[in-house]
Amino acid sequence: MKSNRISGVEAVMLTPALVLLVLFLIVPFAMSIGLAFTNQPLLPGPIPTKVVWLKNFERIFTSPEFWRALLNVVLFAVMVIPLQCGFALFSAILLNGQKKGKRFFQAFFFLPYITPMVVVCVVWSTLYQYPTGLLNSVFAVLSFGLFQPVEWLQNPLTALPAITMLSAWQAYGFQMVIYMAGLQNVSPDLYEAAAIDGASGWKRFTKVTWPSLFETNVFILIITTIQALQLFTQVNILTQGGPQDATNTLVHYIYRSGFVIQNVGFASAGSLVLFVLIVSVYGVMAFFTRKNPTGEAS
Amino acid sequence: MNQAKLVKVVRTVVLAVLSLLIIVPLIILFVSSLKGTRQEILADAGSFKAFLVPDPTLQNFVDILGPKALTPFLQYMLNSGIVLTGTVVLTLLVSTMAAFVLHTGRFRGRKLLLGAITALYIIPGETIMLPMLYECLGLGITDSYWVQILPFVASPLFIFLFFQFFAQVPSSIGEAAHIDGAGPWRIFRTIYLPLNGPALATVAILQGMGMWNQYLWPLLSTNTDSYRPITVAIASFFGSDTILWNLAMAGSVLMMLPVLGFFLAFQRFFIASVSSSAVKG
Numbered sequence: 001m002k003s004n005r006i007s008g009v010e011a012v013m014l015t016p017a018l019v020l021l022v023l024f025l026i027v028p029f030a031m032s033i034g035l036a037f038t039n040q041p042l043l044p045g046p047i048p049t050k051v052v053w054l055k056n057f058e059r060i061f062t063s064p065e066f067w068r069a070l071l072n073v074v075l076f077a078v079m080v081i082p083l084q085c086g087f088a089l090f091s092a093i094l095l096n097g098q099k100k101g102k103r104f105f106q107a108f109f110f111l112p113y114i115t116p117m118v119v120v121c122v123v124w125s126t127l128y129q130y131p132t133g134l135l136n137s138v139f140a141v142l143s144f145g146l147f148q149p150v151e152w153l154q155n156p157l158t159a160l161p162a163i164t165m166l167s168a169w170q171a172y173g174f175q176m177v178i179y180m181a182g183l184q185n186v187s188p189d190l191y192e193a194a195a196i197d198g199a200s201g202w203k204r205f206t207k208v209t210w211p212s213l214f215e216t217n218v219f220i221l222i223i224t225t226i227q228a229l230q231l232f233t234q235v236n237i238l239t240q241g242g243p244q245d246a247t248n249t250l251v252h253y254i255y256r257s258g259f260v261i262q263n264v265g266f267a268s269a270g271s272l273v274l275f276v277l278i279v280s281v282y283g284v285m286a287f288f289t290r291k292n293p294t295g296e297a298s
Numbered sequence: 299m300n301q302a303k304l305v306k307v308v309r310t311v312v313l314a315v316l317s318l319l320i321i322v323p324l325i326i327l328f329v330s331s332l333k334g335t336r337q338e339i340l341a342d343a344g345s346f347k348a349f350l351v352p353d354p355t356l357q358n359f360v361d362i363l364g365p366k367a368l369t370p371f372l373q374y375m376l377n378s379g380i381v382l383t384g385t386v387v388l389t390l391l392v393s394t395m396a397a398f399v400l401h402t403g404r405f406r407g408r409k410l411l412l413g414a415i416t417a418l419y420i421i422p423g424e425t426i427m428l429p430m431l432y433e434c435l436g437l438g439i440t441d442s443y444w445v446q447i448l449p450f451v452a453s454p455l456f457i458f459l460f461f462q463f464f465a466q467v468p469s470s471i472g473e474a475a476h477i478d479g480a481g482p483w484r485i486f487r488t489i490y491l492p493l494n495g496p497a498l499a500t501v502a503i504l505q506g507m508g509m510w511n512q513y514l515w516p517l518l519s520t521n522t523d524s525y526r527p528i529t530v531a532i533a534s535f536f537g538s539d540t541i542l543w544n545l546a547m548a549g550s551v552l553m554m555l556p557v558l559g560f561f562l563a564f565q566r567f568f569i570a571s572v573s574s575s576a577v578k579g
Binding site for chain 1: 317327330342344391392394395398399400404420421426450454510518533564574
């Protein structure tokens with residue numbers, strides 16, 4: 001009985017996954033570590049490849065473009081998290097209390113999430129049109145004409161908030177579903193006790209719902225932060241990082257150096273920096289959920 | 299109890315109003331795609347006219363799909379469809395097989411292997427794109443369907459998800475089949491796959507949505523009309539100084555319709571796919 005050896009059939013079934021994981025995850029990752037210390041161009045060129053040690057990192061950390069991209073990503077996260085998660089929680093609470101037509105309303109609320117980002121960019125850029133886009137018109141009407149039309153995507157001050165708004169609209173459905181699951185887990189006993197004490201709706205939220213959602217909140221905060229770090233598509237389509245780098249992001253920065261400027265070495269160094277940032281965010285999550293591991297979740 | 303009733307009514311009204319507000323951009327999308335020219339779309343964008351189309355026309359769809367189109371949009375859609383189908387089918391096959399062996403196998407190092415695969419999930423796709431492009435250039439597989447399919451077939455997330463689903467199958471069933479002389483392949487095909495239909499649907503939707511939306515990787519790894527996906531086609535309408543609004547709108551509707559169809563048919567699984575992708579952080 002060779003019960004502790006892998007059988008032939010089993011090996012055949014396991015191999016495709018292992019080969020692909022090695023080829024398209026482990027090898028590129030290992031390559032990024034190796035290439036980060038070289039000046040490797042994307043395509044073979046006249047200049048021979050050399051080991052440049054920490055030159056790439058030096059260039060990154062002394063480049064204003066990198067720091068601006070990092071700042072933009074942080075600003076984006078700071079704006080998008082309250083907007084996106086706040087609205088997600090609000091809709092989750094509304095939907096959770098609804099009995100009639102819950103699934104029907106949920107479908108509507110979920111539609112933005114299934115809308116491809118490219119499509120979102122197309123529609124929202126008409127909303128952002130200057131001077132007669134819908135957003136400018138609505139603001140003008142709401143302020144009785146006081147609001148001056150804004151060139152949302154071309155103004156360095158409004159470009160990032162504009163990207164934030166459309167991103168929040170597209171993505172909040174994710175957080176909404178997570179919150180709905182989290183709300184299901186809040187013990188009904190707590191609500192009953194609060195009702196007996198005569199707690200108002202707002203009190204019930206601050207004293208029962210919000211504290212019970214601690215782990216859900218940590219999870220959502222981390223996931224949303226990581227998504228913010230990976231911001232790319234909408235920026236690439238709508239602003240290409242402009243105006244004046246106001247919407248440049250880390251992934252866009254890496255894309256530009258690696259692909260447009262054709263320098264894999266430099267881009268790999270940038271990728272490693274991004275990787276370290278993302279792993280640190282995971283680390284924070286592990287730290288906060290260490291006492292109360294939610295099953296295999298974290 | 300009157301107050302409770304009032305809360306109910308108010309909540310329903312708020313939900314109804316919000317539902318409509320939320321989908322305003324989508325209404326504008328579908329309405330605009332039926333307008334004649336890009337000038338009309340732009341002129342109407344700022345008022346209630348954005349929601350009205352006095353003389354609807356399918357001209358934009360004819361233009362974008364027809365033989366005279368600037369971008370062979372139909373080809374791009376087909377490319378996306380092929381890549382999506384190929385990836386989903388291969389993903390389901392490859393990850394279920396791996397998860398099955400990892401779950402039912404009794405060989406040494408199995409736990410370690412599972413742990414290692416799960417740990418790989420921490421490497422985000424965005425951080426390996428450029429080295430992977432360099433690798434694929436070296437392998438000579440750029441500008442093809444394969445270069446868009448293969449990198450996404452084996453995903454630590456999906457292998458782990460299937461592992462979790464398979465763990466819920468009572469092991470007695472598999473053992474009984476084993477005693478009856480069934481090999482691993484048969485147990486996998488006749489017991490584990492049929493019992494996990496919802497899991498297959500969930501992963502198919504998760505992967506299908508991801509593939510339909512692929513943008514950065516195809517942008518890097520392909521460069522001809524024959525292989526580039528629908529996302530790149532739509533983005534290309536933004537490339538020049540004059541944005542081709544009418545084509546962008548029609549293209550977006552064409553990209554949205556299949557998603558909408560699947561969503562209406564399988565809403566439950568779409569919601570489930572979000573929850574399960576969140577199982578892991």
